[in-house]
Amino acid sequence: MKTVWKRFAAGFLAATLALSLTACGGDSSSSSGESSEGEDTSLSDIQKRGKLIVGMNAEFAPYEFHIMENGEDKLVGMDIEIAQAIADDMGVELEIKELAFDALITALNAGQVDILISGLSATEKRREQIDFSEPYYKSKTVAMINKKNAGQYKTLDDLKDKKLGVQLSSLQQQAVNNAFPDKPDDEYMLIESMNTLMLALKADQIDALVTADIVCKQAMAANPEFTVAEGSEFDLDFLNSPGAAVGIRKGSDALKAQLDSTIIRLKDEGKIDEFMNRACEIAANNVSAEEA
Structure with a gap:
């Protein structure tokens, strides 16, 4: 199924974005991850929906970026491959929702995406707002x-x-x-x-x-x-950051356990480095093709 990429102007204030997104509603909206009885449904809600909604800012090669392939716009990068692996392990489809970088956390907490994968470092300041998975990459x-x-x-x-x-x-x-x-x-x-x-x-x-x-x-x-x-x-x-990690809403313990399982597996199998090296090669080739 062809993915519809949703772009948001970088100049939007994060609060304005949250309000506009909340007003949109619709079946593709992410849930709060908690039942009326207080049970953690952060993972089961995604599996019941059959779709994992991932928020990211796709202007950060080699983490995530756009290329033209056979005349079609395509989203590629290390984070895309990680997101796909997470969705596959959950047994659901993957949907990418593009957002301005400074609006990612607001969108997550507004319930418009399930997780954030965007080269997002799990800093102490960000951990006050959201929780994170195990780190998957640390850069300088x-x-x-x-x-x-x-x-x-x-x-x-x-x-x-x-x-x-x-x-x-x-x-x-x-x-x-x-x-x-x-x-x-x-x-x-x-x-x-x-x-x-x-x-x-x-x-x-x-x-x-x-x-x-x-x-x-x-x-x-x-x-x-x-x-x-x-x-x-x-x-x-x-x-005080361990590195880039997947962002999730606070209290999403079941979802975190699932994410950690996939990330640990990918690291143990050497897949993270493989994803990064492939993304760097694609990004370099893409720029060369554009300049040719």
Whole structure:
């Protein structure tokens, strides 16, 4: 069955999104995961519906991103393969619902999706709002720059007075704020779209793009003019995060147990690394094809 991709403008406020989504209703809505008697139905509700609804922001290669294949728009990436494996283990169909990154948690708690899979780091701050599965991947945060400017960077402090591109509401936004708490707002390009940030770096509209090292790996494979700035790894210890994990509503113990079972299996079988390597290759080939 052909999937209908739902896009939401990045400029929407998260609260506005929650209200609009709640008003939509419909049979595809996710349930609260609790029966009237207080029983945990977070897993059984999905299985009865026969469909797992996953929220994500598909502008974060190699985690999740769009490609054109045989004239058709296709959603691919490591998180897509993880989502499919989770759905298969549950014995249900997979539906992807695309959302703005800064609206993911709001949509989850509004009951519009069952889980979140979007390279979402299980930070202490996020754990106050939602629960998480076992982590499936842990990356570093670094600064990607244009190779022609590599000589300007030797330590993290060399980024302090540069214009930095950062994805809105991301782990990287917190990392930069922690490293440079007095940095003025006009020295940031803080937006939701990673694709726009990549183009801004290409056009020298920003000096550096602060993102995950695996995102840099994919971007550099497709854009040889990019490189990682020397000494640019940001400290992430303050986030108290074990890594990227699947986001779920609080109290969804049955669903968490099912998710953990799949993730542990995928890690033990070496599938996570396989998914990531395949996604990086697809992303690089896709960019090369677009430029040809």
